[in-house]
Amino acid sequence: MTTDVTGKSDVDDRAARPTGTEILRYSAFTPDPAGGNPAGVVLDASGLDATAMRAVAAEVGYSETAFVTGGDEGARRFRVRYFSPLAEVAFCGHATVALAVALAERLGPGGIVLDTPAGEIPVSTATDGAGAVRATLTSVPARSRPALATELDAALGALGWAPDDLDPALPPHVAFGGNDHLVLASASRARLARLDYDFDALAEVMGRHGWTTVDLVWRESPERFHARNPFPVGGVVEDPATGAAAAAFGGYLRALGLVTRPGTVAIRQGEDMGRPSDLLIDVDPLDPRTRVTGQAVPIP
Template identity: 90%
Template sequence: MTTDVTGTNDVEHRSEPAFGAEVLRYSAFTADPSGGNPAGVVLDASGLDAAAMRAVAAEVGYSETAFVTAGDERTRRFRVRYFSPLAEVAFCGHATVALAVALAERLGPGEIVLDTPAGEIPVSTAADEDGAVRATLTSVPTRSRPALAAEVDATLGALGWSPADLDPALPPHVAFGGNDHLVLAAASRARLADLDYDFDTLAEVMRRHGWTTVDLVWRESAARFHARNPFPVGGVVEDPATGAAAAAFGGYLRELGLVTRPGTVAIRQGEDMGRPSDLLIAVDPRDPRTRVTGQAVPVPRR
């Protein structure tokens, strides 16, 4: 049975699109609603089938919308599905953070468990001194493997990049943290900033290999990376903040031996598209899971 956790005095970020589903709008991985990655949140989707959820996600128009299809307020456990405007995805990190913050604002901070198509996702929520809510999700076990030459060549062709544009110290991998992502490390910040790719060609390459995004990164330091995530398979040119890719990237760093003891890595994303986002990942070389932390704030309706 789905718990009614929709009560709130703040109606600024609500709307009611098709099928009568009330949609909340939050921007994740930011304290500023003009930054981060916006996500739709439907706290009661018990009456919606997959086609209806996809239609709602398409009407909302964000890269993903999270739908609570069942839940128990007492145990704080909820079943969740995620839809882009084009298709269902197994897991979405920024929509998870948005959903967790929305639930914490209604139920109070604490532990939440989400049952997703990718598996069980525990989420810890806590309020800062100023009342802002942060969420830390724990991913499913990650894995990472070297990308095949054909995979890399096809992707570089769609991006308009050459092998010389890549950082040889950070080899291409296909990393998993709930979804598969191709990780390509740019040799310079300028190369990362200059992104103008063939949308249809990259989408076809990604569909062929089952990738959710291409995770383009640049290493500023051992503890700080910049990222961009083309997402044409979801009908979106680029994601401003991608929690699932950040979780997978934690597995990538662990697999390459770049994390030798438990620590955190900051990821700056969305800057080149005018929606700066900050993701913090915690990686432990002894634990295959990645912990991804971020804030989320309501998006005011215009």
């Protein structure tokens, strides 16, 4: 199995990949193919079963690949499934943005609707003056609840973090925006930069609790956060940009009462791993859904 530099897997699934499957590659949440989070996109996966889709995702080696399994092109509505190199996931934000941009480049900008295992995801696409395509997805209703002491202790142990490494003003939560994510706020930018964790131990903790990533954040200002997302359950050490975690983070901010009126929060991710990514989330205290915006570009 091939993986990108963030990967940790040595299983070869290429023999299971059906011949003739066209795989597109995009980098999401960036205008630069060398930045952002790479995603695979298969626009016609109607003939692939789950085993074949996982094999394709394993060969691509990115954190996720989006597969269009059917739909109505005229109505701009499509059924989508997402696979990491190791397993299917219910929802993936960066692969959704990559897929939406790929569809907009073929069908023209406008709205599309994706039917995902997590629920219905509307996405709007538009081009800027230079012709670059930007996508805004609307998540399923997001929510957040305080992390249990047992959850927190296990996660901190696997990460190698101490309780003093956390920002007491931003308590640990488990947030949902299509998937569950443990949200831990670092007390400093320097601590966030020092990410060196026990891959297998954290994968076990996350698998036990059903977390897709651990969303490590640092608050630069009320309108700007930095983030890192360990993703060992997907077979990669770290995600450079995580739209699903950003959607869940909107629910986290709302649950803590940090959003008192509709506004936009910027999230900078991937900087410490050399793939800078920029995500924008629109959060409304009266709307449980989070809107996540970003650009995507083809990878040559």
